[in-house]
Amino acid sequence: MAEAKASRVRNGYDSNGSGPRPAQAARECSYFEFLKCKPLDFKGTEGVIRLTRWFEKMESVFSISNCTATSQVKFATCTLQDDALTWWNSDVKTTTPEAAHAMPWAALKKMMTDKYCLRGEIKKIETEMWNLKVKGTDVVAYNRTFSNPSFDVFQMYPRRDRQE
Template identity: 40%
Template sequence: MNCNPPAFKGSEEAGKLVHWFEKLESIFRVCNCGDNDRVKYATSSLAGNAMTWWTAHAKSVGIDNSNTTPWDELKNMMVNKFCPRSQVQKLEAEFRELKVKGTDIESYTNRFLKLSTLCPEIFPTEPRRIERYIEGLPEDVQGNVIAAEKVTLDAVILMAQNLMMAKRRRALASKQVDTKSSDGKRKFEPS
């Protein structure tokens, strides 16, 4: 409890729920929290409507059974309970259409990971999430990532980030060449 787990009240927007998941998972790593204790620890930080919901659930299945709920199952239960279906449908549509804007792979990756947490049923398996992630990349990067035949989402993300950084460097180098005159001297650029 010294790690100050954030409270989740159940009245926040879907993005806040994802931040709550992320913060708790960070605490789990720092504290070496075992799989068997994660739900017990996480539910101790619930408040308001979320605590009322969890208390009712624990009474219906028994406190011991509720505390042995796997962490991923608790996350799915909370998404189903605290994210209104209309909001989830909008997020699902966004997830299906998500693409990299320009060369901003970081924003794309962060949004992709948040949406995969909030909409786990859309792309339920690792291979489907990998396919969807690749579909959102620029076409010139997609082929290279596919050819590498990476089998984990983390490996695909790392490769895509490296390719996009190389693409940025090439674009920057080409822009610098364009600012030089034919005799190799830098052109005057008015401010």
């Protein structure tokens, strides 16, 4: 009997066998639900590594909160503070808030990368990466260093001499 009940549940029937369960529609997340996932703030003075971590955390929060693509930029830019908020507000003034919030997340990431990933800082991290060496047999420490979020920045900001 238990096996038959489990089979009905697996095949889309509710537990009392009365028929198919209605599919639940995905709910659009609210700003309150977005904030409950504790997104990071970004001030614009923290550097490349912090910006990279902000991107990663935002994408995690988008996923966890079921944030739709149409709300991502609007919600993410509400976490900007200080210099970053001033920069965003000045950009919004060149268009309308609706148009600014309608841009894709990838476009905002590109704009922020161009603004906050200074070439000198990128060059410093790049040099550190190219000079990374294994000390003795400590491969675990080498891998931990190489998987540091600061190295992820190269995906966003490739070297000019390697571009086609």
